[in-house]
Amino acid sequence: MSGHHISSAKFLWGVGIVLLVLTFITVAVTWIEIPSPWNVVVAIAIAVVKAAVVAMFFMNLWWDTKFNILLLVMSIIFFMILVGITLLDTLYRTDPIPSF
Amino acid sequence: MAQTSANVKKGDHVQHHFVDSDQQFESAKMGMWIFLVTEILFFGGLFLAYIVFRSWYPELYLMASDHLDTFWGAVNTVVLIGSSLTVAMAIRSAQLNQQKGLIINLAITIALACIFMVIKYFEYTHKFDLGIYPGAYYAYDGIAHDKANIFFSIYYMMTGLHGIHVLIGIGLMIWLIVRARKGHFHSEYYTPVEITGLYWHLVDIIWIFLFPLLYLID
Structure with missing residues (x-):
């Protein structure tokens, strides 16, 4: 090799x-x-x-091969989607979860 | 003599379903990267919890962060970066057929990982002494905020999961040393060293984010 x-x-x-x-x-x-x-x-x-x-x-x-970079970039993109969609909910609540 | 034994070894590691050594190496590495993707998303859930609660209680994070010791957090960052360097050096040693260098670099990595865990142990026990436990067990009144337990629940979950990864890394590194001593690794075959290296660097990257997010806010 x-x-x-x-x-x-x-x-x-x-x-x-x-x-x-x-x-x-x-x-x-x-x-x-x-x-x-x-x-x-x-x-x-x-x-x-x-x-x-x-x-x-x-x-x-x-x-390295570009594919492995692609995998890393995709994981970051999916993490940002997770954060983005969740914040669309949590940022606009009038009252956060009552007991927390 | 060394030449012939190297020749015998050369093809030994190639499994029958791979075309050649290179294809096998690349496949293993790609598999590891896919695993690392799942690891990023695994930790991602905790980072998300951090972000959501920080957006709800920004003042809590500023107050609670004062109770984390920036100095020891920074020392641990330096320790982990050092261990990443020694892992990279270990891979280099394996690539150059330097048996001894490989074992020494892996041993230094284990030592640094242990230093990290010892520092973490003292940080945790110091907090336990104050009554700073996660979740419902939180029993400290030094922080004037109703939700103070939330910050520390997140702190324990993130650093705890990271600590478990460090412990697993130590286990993997011991396994690598055992195999290296048996002469399993050489320039033609060092896949387990490379792959464990990728894992270890990811553990380092996670800490690179945890350190400023938990310790450096005030």
């Missing part, structure tokens, strides 16, 4: 360091009180970037 992609040790360490830097940034942005909706947006955006780096370069999707 000579066709498989083999990452160099240097590259893998580089990816690891990038992830650690992003972890530091996501903690550091909480020190500079960003106003309300945007702090969540920034936190999620950094998490998405980190997840994408892991998926592309640790899970090797970058060099």
Whole structure:
């Protein structure tokens, strides 16, 4: 199986360091009180970037068949459909579930 | 001598219903990705619960999150990223026929996973001491909100399910070391290492989202 992609040790360490830097940034942005909706947006955006780096370069999707990327993207799309349709209900209730 | 034994091994792992080693490898990997899709949707249900209750009680999340220790959450993030790196290094070792490197990297991964679980244990017991239990067992009055138990129910469900995945990962990694010591893996066949690696990276990705969503809100 000579066709498989083999990452160099240097590259893998580089990816690891990038992830650690992003972890530091996501903690550091909480020190500079960003106003309300945007702090969540920034936190999620950094998490998405980190997840994408892991998926592309640790899970090797970058060099993989497109079908496996398609599977990952589809799972995210279906998760968003789940969230979207549920919020259409829960956001517009006059009273949330009484006992909760 | 090594040459001939490698030649004997070469075709051994290919099951009769596959054309060749590559097709078998790609099929196994695709199967794993389909499993990971179900895992994403499995955790997705919990993320949805998080989102719905946060939209209902945004102030509760801000108050309750103060009771989670950002420092230990961050340490655990670093530990898991480190373990993802060592898993990637383990796969590289297997691809290069480095028996020893494979076993060492898997062992470091297990050690990091255990550190993660130990930190999680101390976080949980600290909360239990305060009376912060999930659901109806919640018995802490430090948070001035009627629904305080909801945040911690979600916290325990999400981190608990994630913790179970870490424990399963440790089990899989031990299995890989046992097989690696028997010399089962080499550059032509390392599918179980690759596939366990994919699983482990997904567990890391889930934590990457859990950390800011649970610990970093205030």
